[in-house]
């Protein structure tokens with residue numbers, strides 16, 4: 210797996226020894242390796258010496274109160290923000306899907322799927338990815354004619370066509386209605402199992418995190434403040450008491466009063 214090292218924009222911000230501390234063995238065993246990552250806005254460290262490792266093929270969900278820095282971390286891993294201090298090692302093949310599908314309205318669905326891909330791949334490549342997300346019947350559609358769920362699936366196809374070793378998802382289901390959301394969650398779970406890539410999913414939905422992830426992380430005060438392994442068989446049963454227990458534990462970590470919720 211080819212690896213990108215995201216170095217600070219100003220190399221002097223971090224001693225060279227810190228940016229090169231990841232050994233070849235770290236690169237081989239982790240899909241993501243983050244050490245001592247700091248990102249400040251206007252002198253305020255939103256991410257503050259954060260450490261994070263994700264194994265190849267692991268599904269990790271990231272929770273945390275609004276504004277705690279989840280999207281900032283994801284953007285850094287995607288290589289969209291390099292104004293950082295610390296070490297970030299990610300696979301070269303990575304893809305990101307956001308809450309808003311971000312399709313170009315003047316390009317048909319299949320052209321959107323191929324957008325930005327090197328080497329001028331043909332329509333068949335897009336069609337294959339669209340088939341995988343159940344959207345091949347909309348290959349020639351214009352984005353404005355897609356439903357919210359369809360647009361999100363087109364966005365997922367655009368991510369898949371890059372054959373990522375790391376898939377970064379920033380609240381991809383946040384804007385969907387409840388039923389479409391359940392279908393989209395199921396689809397992502399299936400795609401992950403089929404593709405075997407590592408996934409980092411930013412979400413506000415604790416149930417979604419427990420449903421999909423191998424490991425759930427809670428971000429607070431600029432670091433990963435809590436980690437919960439989800440050792441439930443798949444497909445997961447939300448009526449399983451252990452599911453409810455894990456969900457309640459995470460809600461508590463997030464400061465939600467589950468007793469009040471039940472009342």
Ligand SMILES: Nc1ncnc2c1ncn2[C@@H]1O[C@H](COP(=O)(O)OP(=O)(O)OP(=O)(O)O)[C@@H](O)[C@H]1O
Pocket residue numbers: 250251255273274275276277278279280281282
């Ligand atoms: N470009 C920027 N300039 C200044 N401040 C920023 C910038 N981007 C993010 N921030 C600030 O950094 C903090 C973290 O933002 P971020 O979007 O990462 O939070 P989040 O955990 O993803 O929030 P939410 O769950 O509400 O999406 C916020 O206080 C935000 O205002």
